[in-house]
Amino acid sequence: MYNKLRVVYYRFKFYNSVNWTKTLYFNFKKFPFSIAKKLPVFFYGKVHFQNISGDITINGPIKTAMIGYGQKFETGVKSKGIAEISLYGKLTFNGYAHFGKDVILYIGKNASCEFGYMSCLGSDVKLVCTKEISIGDWSGIGYESQIIDTNSHPMINTETGELYPLNGPIHIGSHNAFSNRISIMAGTQTPDYCVIASNTLCNKDYTSLGNNILIGGIPAKLLKNNYSRDWENEKELLIKYKVITL
Template sequence: MKNDIKKQSKELVKKCPWLFNTLKGIRIVFFYFQRVNLLKTLYYNFYFFSFKQAFKLPLAVGWNVRFRGTGSIILSASEIHPFMLSFGVLKIDDIESNSDKTYISNWGNLEFQGYAKIHPGAKLWIFEDANITFKGNNTIGARSIVASEEFIEIGFNSGCSWDCEIFDTDFHFLIDVSSGEIYPKKKKVFIGDKVFIGNHVNIGKGTKIPNGSVISSWSKVFGSFTRKGENLLIAGNPAKVVDTGLTMTHAYEEALEAECEQKMKNKQRK
């Protein structure tokens, strides 16, 4: 039954693409109208971006978003699209709430090279002369904190789930009581492309995560993992590589179909 409905829908889209695009547009407008503060959206687009960029309204600002600081937000994407950036707007229903306050505390530089979603309750904290760079198609989950005193780079198509912490600083210095040596409190963080960070993960200063990796929930991650190759499964406290050759997929329907086909083949063999 569901397959028949899908086939009919696909045929209707092919015959009447204009109808599909119109209905999709109405749905998007209604969706954003409920969650976007239009006055804030207009104000901050023209406050942060050039007129040429701001005219296309690349930034959608939710009702409970607070901006603090005198830093800059840079949009360096090759193409500018409406609402390609969203702060405190998009959420996971029944898990996240738009009532959670989202804070953008920026005294440095916040750069977006493509699409990005900052979920409700998340906090971006950029100190003076520090930088956070999102390379595109990024997601920061609800109540997560990304704080930089130096430099954090989050690769293309990478993101974190809810209640995560990504810091490039310890905020305080440590001193060796015998030698008197003072250890540096900050070090750059690099998160590669297509990295998925599970909920409640803590990532500390100096961390380097290779492309395609998955970090398991509740892990405490410190140091560089780039020598281990790519597509790593990282887990634990302290975190270590527990498996290789694995990566995250969002192709749920294709994965489920492949799983069903495999089960059918196994039954036929029996």
């Protein structure tokens, strides 16, 4: 009896955490009925839709709650209630994806943002995509980080008059583990199986360094070879704590 009551309690607690108004509105606004009725995108807690006029695509089998926005999968459970979505361009998911609390997501007009299978943005992450951002399978960006593919303002060489590029694509490899408070700027490319230390600035192509590496610093540089998160022993736990089964 106790176990049954416990299951009922946790199920009630979960359903009470879902922002049903935003969940229903978003799914039926953005997907054809055959997909929308499955409710593939769940919103938790307070979230502001600044604009959701862009396109969203989910590749692969459609499952209920396979994409969670505002999920509480980290140590802290309190939210500041500042989560926000601005979707003017194209947003693509290649399977399950998870967003922590208070994530700010901006995808500009004519921009493309792609999330790989089991990719993740931690709490308080800001993603600004004005051109192209892709995040590989099983890759996660730690809390209080930012991933921005633009300088936001035009910059000039005052001697030559040359204008520096305003933005540039960002490509994050698969099985990347970004720690907290990392800045991922325009032009960043990382290889597969890469670990990025806390408080790092990424701003160039690191793929020539090879796989299974640790990078860090301002700007980032190679710190260690033969270094990787123990993915095979952790994947089961990640699925357990992040994938919602109803």
